[in-house]
Amino acid sequence: xxxxxEFRSRTAVLPYTNIDTDQIIPAxxxxxxxxxxxxxxxxxDWRSNPDGTLNDQFPLNQPDAxxxxxxxxxxxxxxxxxxxxxxxxxLDYGIRAVIxxxxxDIFATNSLKNGLLxxxxxxxxxxxxLDHPGAEVSIDLPAASLRLPNGTRLTFPIEAFARYRLSNGxxxxxxxxxxxxxxxxxxxxxxx
Amino acid sequence: xxxxxxxxxxxxxxxxxxxxxxxxLYVDTHLIHEVTSPQAFSVLRERGLxxxxxxxxxxxxxxxxxxxxxQIFGGAPITIESAALQIRQLxxxxxxxxxxxxxxxxxxxxxxxxxxxxxxxxxxxxxLVCGDSHTSTHGAFGTLAFGIGSTEVxxxxxxxxxxxxxxxxxxxxxxxxxxxxxxxxxxxxxIIGQIGVAGGTGHVIEYRGAVIRxxxxxxxxxxxxxxIEAGARAGMIAxxxxxxxYLSGRRRAPAGAAWERxxxxxxxxxxxxxxxxxxxxTLDGSAIEPMVTYGTNPGMVVAVSGSIPDTKDDPVFDKAxxxxxxxxxxxxxNQPVNVVFIGSCTNGRLSDxxxxxxxxxxxxxxxxxxxxxxxxxxxxxxxxxxxxxxxxFIDAGAEWRESGCSMCLGMNGDLVGQGEYSVSTSNxxxxxxxxxxxxxLLASPLTAAASAVRGRVTDPREILSS
Numbered sequence: 001x002x003x004x005x006e007f008r009s010r011t012a013v014l015p016y017t018n019i020d021t022d023q024i025i026p027a028x029x030x031x032x033x034x035x036x037x038x039x040x041x042x043x044x045d046w047r048s049n050p051d052g053t054l055n056d057q058f059p060l061n062q063p064d065a066x067x068x069x070x071x072x073x074x075x076x077x078x079x080x081x082x083x084x085x086x087x088x089x090x091l092d093y094g095i096r097a098v099i100x101x102x103x104x105d106i107f108a109t110n111s112l113k114n115g116l117l118x119x120x121x122x123x124x125x126x127x128x129x130l131d132h133p134g135a136e137v138s139i140d141l142p143a144a145s146l147r148l149p150n151g152t153r154l155t156f157p158i159e160a161f162a163r164y165r166l167s168n169g170x171x172x173x174x175x176x177x178x179x180x181x182x183x184x185x186x187x188x189x190x191x192x
Numbered sequence: 193x194x195x196x197x198x199x200x201x202x203x204x205x206x207x208x209x210x211x212x213x214x215x216x217l218y219v220d221t222h223l224i225h226e227v228t229s230p231q232a233f234s235v236l237r238e239r240g241l242x243x244x245x246x247x248x249x250x251x252x253x254x255x256x257x258x259x260x261x262x263q264i265f266g267g268a269p270i271t272i273e274s275a276a277l278q279i280r281q282l283x284x285x286x287x288x289x290x291x292x293x294x295x296x297x298x299x300x301x302x303x304x305x306x307x308x309x310x311x312x313x314x315x316x317x318x319x320l321v322c323g324d325s326h327t328s329t330h331g332a333f334g335t336l337a338f339g340i341g342s343t344e345v346x347x348x349x350x351x352x353x354x355x356x357x358x359x360x361x362x363x364x365x366x367x368x369x370x371x372x373x374x375x376x377x378x379x380x381x382x383i384i385g386q387i388g389v390a391g392g393t394g395h396v397i398e399y400r401g402a403v404i405r406x407x408x409x410x411x412x413x414x415x416x417x418x419x420i421e422a423g424a425r426a427g428m429i430a431x432x433x434x435x436x437x438y439l440s441g442r443r444r445a446p447a448g449a450a451w452e453r454x455x456x457x458x459x460x461x462x463x464x465x466x467x468x469x470x471x472x473x474t475l476d477g478s479a480i481e482p483m484v485t486y487g488t489n490p491g492m493v494v495a496v497s498g499s500i501p502d503t504k505d506d507p508v509f510d511k512a513x514x515x516x517x518x519x520x521x522x523x524x525x526n527q528p529v530n531v532v533f534i535g536s537c538t539n540g541r542l543s544d545x546x547x548x549x550x551x552x553x554x555x556x557x558x559x560x561x562x563x564x565x566x567x568x569x570x571x572x573x574x575x576x577x578x579x580x581x582x583x584x585f586i587d588a589g590a591e592w593r594e595s596g597c598s599m600c601l602g603m604n605g606d607l608v609g610q611g612e613y614s615v616s617t618s619n620x621x622x623x624x625x626x627x628x629x630x631x632x633l634l635a636s637p638l639t640a641a642a643s644a645v646r647g648r649v650t651d652p653r654e655i656l657s658s
Contacts, residue, residue, distance in 0.1 A: 015507075016508055016511065017508050018389055018390070018489050018508075020489070020620075020622045022601075022620065022622040022623070022624060022625050023622065023623060023624070026624055026628070027255075027601040027602060027603045027625070028602065028603060030227050030255075030603060031227075031256055031272065031274035031275050031277075031278050031603060032230075032274065032278070033230035033231070033234075033277065033278055033281045034230070034231065034234070035231050035342075045623065045624045045628055045629075050610055050628065050629055074508070075390065076389060076390040076393070076423065079389055079390065079423060079489075080325065080420075080421075080620060080622060081324075081325050081601075081620075082228070082323060082324055082325040082327075082339040082340060082341055083227075083228065083341075084228070084231070084323075084341035084342040084343060102390055102393060104390070104393065104423060105359075105393060105394060105423065105425050106325060106339055106340070106341065106420075109340075109341065109344070110341035110342075110343065110344075113341060113343035113344070114343070159214070159357060160211060160212050160213075161212060161213045161214055161355070164212070172343075172347075172355065173235070173239070173346065173347060173350060173351075175355075176216070176347055176350070176351045176353060176355060177241075177350060177351060179206065179207060179216050179351065179353065180351070182206050182207050182216065183206055183216070183218070183351060183352065183353055186206040186218055187218075187352075
């Protein structure tokens, strides 16, 4: 995976709480055996009307949201199913970070496996971002910091190993495979 | 003084966590299915890796599988080509990497979270993972069980381990006793309503107290199953005599001297008296009534006898009610229903089918209502048929199907129509969960069956009063 350092973008905003992974990508699009091309199904039932026409009220369909790589959403983003298709779809669509006041556990883990950054902010910052779609923000992963348009720099919590790994392009499976001597020893202890 | 979670966690640390690195945690049992595993098998192929412990891995087909008998046993084609491809891919992957698979025609097949316990493979003190969020179900046995993504499925394939940070602990005590017609489903819906859909984030919940101790294993599984709907990493219940009685004699449970050794170990698992949890709350089980959801997440729940709350000026609440086509302040019991679904990893076990049948026996399903009864596994289907439950359902006018996830998420084409109301014993009422535009009301098998009979959301006590 390419190292992730610093990037900036205008924000696209979904001002809803508890956005679940069934909204991010509905189950009927999980009948696939690859991880490619899922961006076209991102928020499928919100982006389109029941008759298949474009829902021009949906925030991501607004011209201003085009090209945004940072998504801001209400509390508890990514709750529900463990489908990794959710971060795959977001990344394929062009989203590189999700900002919320709370991000569901499995979704956050899955995102970090793929280089999509779950950025948790305090309530006041979260509300300001929800109220200001299109705000130009930048994210510095090695510093775990978020810079707001007024120049304020906030740090966000991110698991230390994930930060190191993603900042340096370290292969996680490679790291785990290198634990083989310890894993083998653990299994031998179990059998004895 | 340690909690049960702590004991299991520590006994599975291959490498302990540090400030810089997560723990390397050993996985005793890895369950897989057709939807979240193909990308993980691809990683093994791309990197030229073997699957390290096929003997600790078990596969079943559940999410995409048809439930129509003719499509499984009668030679009729599977209607959805992408589902058929996904199933064939799992068959190929399991054959290539030496994983035991309960194939489409196997009498051992079923929903992954039903099959594990049924076999006696889900055991106290073990770690168990699966690429599915309802893996929390297995925590009912005092197992540390949680859902993972496909990348992590690949990690377990290659190393039998996961990199994990230790979650916090949450003791949730339920005291008192459940009233008549109040089930495990009503309890967990009520809990989620009280702590919220993110109330358990970052935590492993341990359910304790008199109500939990009095529950059967099947009821405990229903409670643990929906831990994820409160955002929890896992749900657990300490093993006891109820657990041992359930496991004893099951095909993959230890037997003979191994059983004696295992139970000796298991008896040490419950939390030590005075062990500290990061968070603890106590609820009164006696106050709970049959529950039903009215909104678009499982925390939006009321008593079946109650009314939809009126939350003024909350755009998210308004959006949910607009999707549901329901009005604040209205009694939920007035709501007509189009579809009733009884099944899923939450409520697709034999006791659930018995309770639905108890209510439907001698009744007909209301005109215009479609009721789909889907057993959680082929073993449950067989047991239900031996008891004649299938006849009760068919005589009432319901459809009796082969096992699978079915209408819980509609991946196999078992769908609720646009705008239709479904009373469902499954676990998620998210927008579109049961099909685009479908409106889901979650409830217990008793409430679902009562609603099928009356054609509107119905408190089961109205029918079972005599």
